[in-house]
Amino acid sequence: MSNTKHLAQRIQNLQPSAIRELLKHSKMPGVISLAGGIPSSELFDKQGLELATRKVVEENFNDAFQYGLTEGNTELRDQLVELCKARGITTRSDQLLITSGSQQALDLLIRALADEGDVFVVERPTYLATLQILSLTAAKVESVGGDEHGMIVDELEALLKTTRVKGVYLVPTFGNPSGTTLSAERREKLVKLAAEYDFVIIEDDPYGAISFTDRREKTLIQVAKELGHEDHVVYTSTFSKILAPGLRVGWIILPEWMKQKVAIIKQATDLHANSFTQALTAAYLTLGRLDPQIELIREAYKQKCLTLSRLLEEELGEHITFNQPQGGMFLWASFRYDFDTTAWLQKTLEKGVVYVPGEFFFSDHADKRTLRFSYATATDEQLVEAVKRLKAAL
Amino acid sequence: MSNTKHLAQRIQNLQPSAIRELLKHSKMPGVISLAGGIPSSELFDKQGLELATRKVVEENFNDAFQYGLTEGNTELRDQLVELCKARGITTRSDQLLITSGSQQALDLLIRALADEGDVFVVERPTYLATLQILSLTAAKVESVGGDEHGMIVDELEALLKTTRVKGVYLVPTFGNPSGTTLSAERREKLVKLAAEYDFVIIEDDPYGAISFTDRREKTLIQVAKELGHEDHVVYTSTFSKILAPGLRVGWIILPEWMKQKVAIIKQATDLHANSFTQALTAAYLTLGRLDPQIELIREAYKQKCLTLSRLLEEELGEHITFNQPQGGMFLWASFRYDFDTTAWLQKTLEKGVVYVPGEFFFSDHADKRTLRFSYATATDEQLVEAVKRLKAAL
Numbered sequence: 064m065s066n067t068k069h070l071a072q073r074i075q076n077l078q079p080s081a082i083r084e085l086l087k088h089s090k091m092p093g094v095i096s097l098a099g100g101i102p103s104s105e106l107f108d109k110q111g112l113e114l115a116t117r118k119v120v121e122e123n124f125n126d127a128f129q130y131g132l133t134e135g136n137t138e139l140r141d142q143l144v145e146l147c148k149a150r151g152i153t154t155r156s157d158q159l160l161i162t163s164g165s166q167q168a169l170d171l172l173i174r175a176l177a178d179e180g181d182v183f184v185v186e187r188p189t190y191l192a193t194l195q196i197l198s199l200t201a202a203k204v205e206s207v208g209g210d211e212h213g214m215i216v217d218e219l220e221a222l223l224k225t226t227r228v229k230g231v232y233l234v235p236t237f238g239n240p241s242g243t244t245l246s247a248e249r250r251e252k253l254v255k256l257a258a259e260y261d262f263v264i265i266e267d268d269p270y271g272a273i274s275f276t277d278r279r280e281k282t283l284i285q286v287a288k289e290l291g292h293e294d295h296v297v298y299t300s301t302f303s304k305i306l307a308p309g310l311r312v313g314w315i316i317l318p319e320w321m322k323q324k325v326a327i328i329k330q331a332t333d334l335h336a337n338s339f340t341q342a343l344t345a346a347y348l349t350l351g352r353l354d355p356q357i358e359l360i361r362e363a364y365k366q367k368c369l370t371l372s373r374l375l376e377e378e379l380g381e382h383i384t385f386n387q388p389q390g391g392m393f394l395w396a397s398f399r400y401d402f403d404t405t406a407w408l409q410k411t412l413e414k415g416v417v418y419v420p421g422e423f424f425f426s427d428h429a430d431k432r433t434l435r436f437s438y439a440t441a442t443d444e445q446l447v448e449a450v451k452r453l454k455a456a457l
Numbered sequence: 458m459s460n461t462k463h464l465a466q467r468i469q470n471l472q473p474s475a476i477r478e479l480l481k482h483s484k485m486p487g488v489i490s491l492a493g494g495i496p497s498s499e500l501f502d503k504q505g506l507e508l509a510t511r512k513v514v515e516e517n518f519n520d521a522f523q524y525g526l527t528e529g530n531t532e533l534r535d536q537l538v539e540l541c542k543a544r545g546i547t548t549r550s551d552q553l554l555i556t557s558g559s560q561q562a563l564d565l566l567i568r569a570l571a572d573e574g575d576v577f578v579v580e581r582p583t584y585l586a587t588l589q590i591l592s593l594t595a596a597k598v599e600s601v602g603g604d605e606h607g608m609i610v611d612e613l614e615a616l617l618k619t620t621r622v623k624g625v626y627l628v629p630t631f632g633n634p635s636g637t638t639l640s641a642e643r644r645e646k647l648v649k650l651a652a653e654y655d656f657v658i659i660e661d662d663p664y665g666a667i668s669f670t671d672r673r674e675k676t677l678i679q680v681a682k683e684l685g686h687e688d689h690v691v692y693t694s695t696f697s698k699i700l701a702p703g704l705r706v707g708w709i710i711l712p713e714w715m716k717q718k719v720a721i722i723k724q725a726t727d728l729h730a731n732s733f734t735q736a737l738t739a740a741y742l743t744l745g746r747l748d749p750q751i752e753l754i755r756e757a758y759k760q761k762c763l764t765l766s767r768l769l770e771e772e773l774g775e776h777i778t779f780n781q782p783q784g785g786m787f788l789w790a791s792f793r794y795d796f797d798t799t800a801w802l803q804k805t806l807e808k809g810v811v812y813v814p815g816e817f818f819f820s821d822h823a824d825k826r827t828l829r830f831s832y833a834t835a836t837d838e839q840l841v842e843a844v845k846r847l848k849a850a851l
Contacts, residue, residue: 099524112514112522113518116510116514120506120507120510124506124507128501128704129703130493130703162727163557163727163731166727167727170726179595192725192728195721195724199722201595308523309521310522310732310733311728311730328593331560331564331586331589333556333557333560333561333564334586335705337704337705337731339703339731339733339737340731343733
């Protein structure tokens with residue numbers, strides 16, 4: 064078991080010296096970044112966001128600049144009920160709480176749930192920043208392996224037989240960093256385990272809408288509702304990847320028993336999400352432009368993903384292996400042989416290309432052969448050049 | 458000593474049933490609210506904020522909608538160095554971290570400092586939401602009394618002789634809820650004690666700029682710098698009271714040894730403050746309109762404060778007593794005889810006026826005779842009517 068004290072130490076050691084440096088380097092002129100999970104600014108709906116901004120200033124000035132409700136802008140929550148419906152999730156506005164991006168949603172949820180010694184289970188690999196949040200609590204972290212169908216739920220079940228678990232965190236659809244999607248069968252089993260062993264599933268869904276196909280898995284929260292286990296799933300999503308991250312607007316769907324506790328923590332944390340950008344997001348949603356915008360992003364990322372996959376296959380296929388992503392922003396790869404991608408980063412940086420070494424995404428049992436590429440920001444030409452540079456760095 | 462578990466329980470009990478209900482009632486038609494610390498929307502610099510918004514959309518679109526630096530917008534931090542200079546504080550942009558309002562600043566700082574069993578000292582009375590934050594940690598809370606010159610620092614010194622203290626939290630200038638300002642002599646003594654007993658002072662300064670006179674006390678951080686004790690003070694302020702709270706833009710000036718830790722927590726919490734409203738605030742500051750805006754607010758609040766003071770004196774002088782505020786948004790009053798202001802609230806609500814009962818601002822030794830009035834939002838006519846209703850409720 065990885066104790067969070069050690070984890071905290073490790074992350075604090077890694078954080079400044081590696082990830083933050085990496086992000087600095089990724090902005091150096093000439094360096095192509097396949098590192099950050101940053102949406103392409105070129106795809107922003109400039110016209111729509113400008114229209115929405117004007118609408119806020121003209122029609123909603125006082126609300127946009129004044130204090131607001133802790134739970135969030137009422138109009139925005141009403142519109143989110145519809146947006147969730149289109150994702151196959153039935154909810155009510157009083158179950159929603161607006162957050163400063165889904166990063167804050169995770170922080171609020173973990174603060175609300177994690178008491179000293181509580182065990183939280185994450186995927187191996189998992190989202191780095193969730194490990195950071197957990198490292199700030201007195202909770203313990205366990206991990207469960209994943210394959211091309213997402214978290215190996217049988218492995219979780221084995222763990223549950225010996226260990227009392229408080230919460231399970233996962234990105235079940237187009238996972239970060241794995242890119243994989245949890246299968247329908249595993250979704251049902253996971254929800255049933257949550258009810259049987261009385262734990263909470265934190266379903267983090269920033270990428271679900273960015274599918275490259277028309278296939279959709281049911282969200283875990285919807286599976287839970289259908290099975291009568293809705294008390295065991297909390298769902299969070301964000302506008303960061305489908306509209307603009309600078310808005311810092313995300314949301315949580317809370318089961319009844321968590322509502323008050325999370326609202327109290329939200330209030331203590333920062334009173335409420337940004338009034339201006341909540342109003343802006345609500346105004347944007349009235350324009351009917353979000354669906355076409357998501358279509359644009361899906362198509363653009365799909366093409367970039369296909370390009371990167373093809374290039375990696377052609378140029379580096381004898382060295383690395385990966386699963387073809389079906390959506391999202393990330394391609395998770397692994398060297399076919401013993402390799403240290405953290406050490407390699409220094410070499411690729413010299414050639415002018417960066418990625419995130421895989422070990423950062425593990426709470427334990429780090430696999431140093433792995434690495435994460437983001438294809439969202441680079442242009443086609445940059446992808447070609449990036450893979451050429453990676454090859455040259457071998 | 459008040460254990461935070463009890464405190465948490467008490468606040469969670471109070472929170473929904475009283476404060477939140479109160480805020481609901483305060484928005485009921487016909488009810489005049491002297492409760493919330495909410496700036497008057499009518500004083501917002503509508504033209505300036507519109508200009509700044511347009512400037513952001515036209516000149517800074519991508520930065521406003523994209524992810525940003527954890528520490529905050531570079532241009533804004535540079536401008537804040539100048540703003541702090543005008544407040545008599547010498548600092549550098551790399552010591553600044555932008556937060557989602559000063560509420561988040563307090564949360565980040567307390568999370569960074571509070572380990573299990575650590576003792577934090579607050580004033581009696583103190584800012585309610587700081588008690589909420591402390592109740593979410595494993596720290597313990599002690600309190601020190603205050604008088605018309607602010608926190609009684611001699612009482613703190615007595616406590617320090619028996620108790621190891623990690624941090625002291627206070628609003629030294631135009632305090633919330635007390636309205637009082639810590640004297641120059643006590644400021645110097647407090648800073649020296651911080652160095653001698655090795656604790657951190659959290660200087661919360663949302664109201665310092667809203668002075669009704671030309672008299673200025675030095676900030677604690679500046680006193681500390683002059684005495685060579687700058688490692689012992691962390692300063693936070695906000696644009697909420699001097700520009701607009703909906704922006705959710707505040708800042709912290711951090712001593713060197715805290716910078717990395719607070720940045721890591723900020724990143725885990727919500728990555729960074731709102732990109733759009735940081736850019737908006739930076740754009741606003743280039744317009745040269747903040748100083749005249751602050752003048753406007755100072756003069757308006759001063760007049761409202763004088764009106765409320767006069768009315769309370771004339772109409773309720775035999776029942777209540779208070780110190781005349783010299784700045785800020787709050788008038789703290791106390792009944793001259795044994796009285797329960799929490800119970801009284803029900804009666805005043807029936808007459809159509811609300812305030813915040815004093816007991817909410819105490820971590821222990823609550824004085825039920827006290828109550829807090831805010832004069833910032835009500836019009837002159839409403840203040841007259843409010844005091845008439847208060848009298849009728851006696």
